[in-house]
Amino acid sequence: xxxxxxxxxxxxxxxxxxxxxxxxxxxxxxxxxxxxxxxxxxxxxxxxxxxxxxxxxxxxxxxxxxxxxx
Amino acid sequence: xxxxxxxxxxxxxxxxxxxxxxxxxxxxxxxxxxxxxxxxxxxxxxxxxxxxxxxxxxxxxxxxxxxxxxxxxxxxxxxxxxxxxxxxxxxxxxxxxxxxxxxxxxxxxxxxxxxxxxxxxxxxxxxxxxxxxxxxxxxxxxxxxxxxxxxxxxxxxxxxxxxxxxxxxxxxxxxxxxxxxxxxxxxxxxxxxxxxxxxxxxxxxxxxxxxxxxxxxxxxxxxx
Numbered sequence: 145x146x147x148x149x150x151x152x153x154x155x156x157x158x159x160x161x162x163x164x165x166x167x168x169x170x171x172x173x174x175x176x177x178x179x180x181x182x183x184x185x186x187x188x189x190x191x192x193x194x195x196x197x198x199x200x201x202x203x204x205x206x207x208x209x210x211x212x213x214x
Numbered sequence: 215x216x217x218x219x220x221x222x223x224x225x226x227x228x229x230x231x232x233x234x235x236x237x238x239x240x241x242x243x244x245x246x247x248x249x250x251x252x253x254x255x256x257x258x259x260x261x262x263x264x265x266x267x268x269x270x271x272x273x274x275x276x277x278x279x280x281x282x283x284x285x286x287x288x289x290x291x292x293x294x295x296x297x298x299x300x301x302x303x304x305x306x307x308x309x310x311x312x313x314x315x316x317x318x319x320x321x322x323x324x325x326x327x328x329x330x331x332x333x334x335x336x337x338x339x340x341x342x343x344x345x346x347x348x349x350x351x352x353x354x355x356x357x358x359x360x361x362x363x364x365x366x367x368x369x370x371x372x373x374x375x376x377x378x379x380x381x382x383x384x385x386x387x388x389x390x391x392x393x394x395x396x397x398x399x400x401x402x403x404x405x406x407x408x409x410x411x412x413x414x415x416x417x418x419x420x421x422x423x424x425x426x427x428x429x430x431x432x433x434x435x436x437x438x
Contacts, residue, residue: 147421152251188420190389194400204386205418207374209425 148180149192155200162192162201217243217319221268224292226343230335238332242325248312255310261299263320267291270316274308275394285394286354288313297343300326354397366396367406368415368435375428410434 148170149162158176168185171178171192178200190203219236222228228239246265248254254265257276265272272289286308289295299306300323321329330336370392374385389407393400407423410416415431417424425431432438 186420190404193388193390199390202388202390203421204388204391205421205423207371207385207387207423207425209375209428211426211428 146182148182148186149190150202150204151178151180152200152202153177155198156196157198157200159197161195161197165191165195167191217245218268221266221292221319225266225294226346227294227336227339229339231333235333235335239329242321242329243319244321246318246320248316248318250312250314252312252316253309254312254316254318255296255306255308257307257309258305261296261304261306261323263322264294264296264300264326265310266294266319268317268319271313272310272316272318273313273391274310276308283390283394284397285391287350288395294343297340298347301340301344363396363398363402364406364409365434365436366398367392367403368410368431369437370396371410371416371423371425372428372431372435372437375425375431 156178158173158178160173160178162178163171163173167189168183168187170180170183170186172181173179188203188205193201193203217240219233219240222236222239222243223231228236231239246254254272255261255263267289269291272295273285274287274289274295275283275285277283287295289310295310296306296308298304303323330340387395389403390400393403396403407416407418410431411418413430413434414427415425415434417426429438
């Protein structure tokens with residue numbers, strides 16, 4: 145499984161929008177802080193990144209080339 | 215850590231300088247370290263330093279009044295940024311942010327002028343470096359003006375061909391960063407990626423964009 149959305153604690157205001165939008169339960173409010181927990185179901189929909197008003201969540205894509213012509 | 219003359223020798227600015235010339239330049243160079251998110255140069259502020267990236271990656275960008283970010287370039291080791299304002303005595307035209315831990319070599323504006331005065335070859339090199347900058351900006355204007363968004367996303371991905379799974383530098387970009395790089399909205403990037411996946415050019419596997427068919431990708435980019 146491994147990688148999960150990255151939360152920038154300095155930018156996060158704890159508004160909880162990401163928790164509301166996350167369909168797989170990967171984001172949880174712990175006290176006043178959002179935490180990402182590993183869940184099998186996270187399909188990297190990136191909606192949490194999209195909804196965050198503070199730009200506090202990043203869902204980076206790794207770009208890989210598998211088609212190397214001869 | 216001592217300033218590495220060998221690094222400076224490979225910089226286009228100092229190409230053609232002998233050992234003595236490089237040693238003279240080294241006296242003016244200072245080292246700066248930063249971590250991810252540090253703003254190295256603020257747009258609009260008086261320009262003070264020219265920077266060379268020794269380690270790490272820096273993004274150079276502008277921010278619109280409504281907060282939309284346009285990335286102009288990603289500066290990798292061996293490349294420089296903040297050249298134009300340092301040379302024309304103006305304000306910084308871009309902002310620059312460290313995308314991870316970075317090591318920079320900097321030269322202050324007045325020192326860069328001293329270097330140019332002391333080494334006429336550097337003046338010729340500066341002209342060449344700035345000519346390349348103009349070419350890059352013309353290319354960006356062309357992209358922004360004429361290319362369909364999907365083509366722009368495809369063209370950006372074509373830039374990563376050749377960096378396979380064993381590549382040392384594995385690029386990682388959010389959709390927001392991709393959007394800023396090509397001058398569009400984040401939502402357009404998501405849509406374009408789906409279009410490219412539908413064409414067979416790429417495959418998206420969770421947090422990986424896999425370039426599956428270079429030929430189709432290049433066609434989509436309008437390059438073939």
